[in-house]
Amino acid sequence: MADASGDDDGTPMPWPAHLDLPVDSDVPEGARPVVHQGAAGALRERWDILLAIAAGGALGSLARWAVSRGWDHTARQMPWSTWVENVTGAFALGLLMVLIVDLWPRTRYLRPFLGVGLLGGYTTFSTYMLDTRLLLAAGEVPMAFVYLFGTLLTGLLAVWIGMMSARGVVSAAAQRARGSGRRSGSGPKGRAGR
């Protein structure tokens, strides 16, 4: 995957090197055709994946509950706890997805447990909507809009920063691998690794 950057001149990887990163972080592309057998087929074939997701979802929900409980807010206050959960979870998913796709593509349970389960359960869209509704109902209209669009913008930025950080790690690792490959004189084919 890192080879898509081309030359061995040590330049950082350009965007297109990562276009194989999926849009949907929950369901890998290759996993889709199986579902034509129906939900029962998916349950039979992937009960272990579903268990990993359930375990992650339970723990992520518990973490979200713990943060919200320790940081309560009334209907007239900015729901900082939900904001923090969503933005930190978004950052972590951006980071995780790049690392999984570029560094650990062979792991079976990492993405279901951490990505779909833990971070999916830790972040929440429904409470984000309910918080906004409660602020609107309390007459805090400007705060409701700041919260609605503020969460959106900072959340998207957090995903992007997470992805960029992980790409930095990945390209540093690729550069190290290239460097050692050159020293051992194995040439381009010698660093095929996988």
Place this chain on the structure above:
Amino acid sequence: MTVVLVLVGGAVGAPLRYLTDLFVQSRHDSVLPWGTVIVNVAGSLILGATASAVVNSGAHSWLLTLVGTGFCGALTTFSTFGFETVRLLEKGSWVEALLNVTLSLAAGMLAVLAGWALVSAMW
């Protein structure tokens, strides 16, 4: 007790999101992540209804912990919504990214309002 309700709700909600996404994504080939849109809107509807039942209609608050914090919290996801939007932007699918954001927020808000209003009108 509260911890158990959150754990159980989360353990059911997250796999249901995955199954819904599998089911939805295998049945269309559009660029928009419909699976996530659907779970987020459905979860917002259910949470609006549940919160209304507890606040307006005297339902016991454990219902909000189990169904709201646990189930709806895990069924819906902000991280995947954000990730999918950023990926669409990176791919240059600006229109789809904007559509994903607009659709998710507008339908999500309508759903939470509708769920709330429906329950307080009925009970």
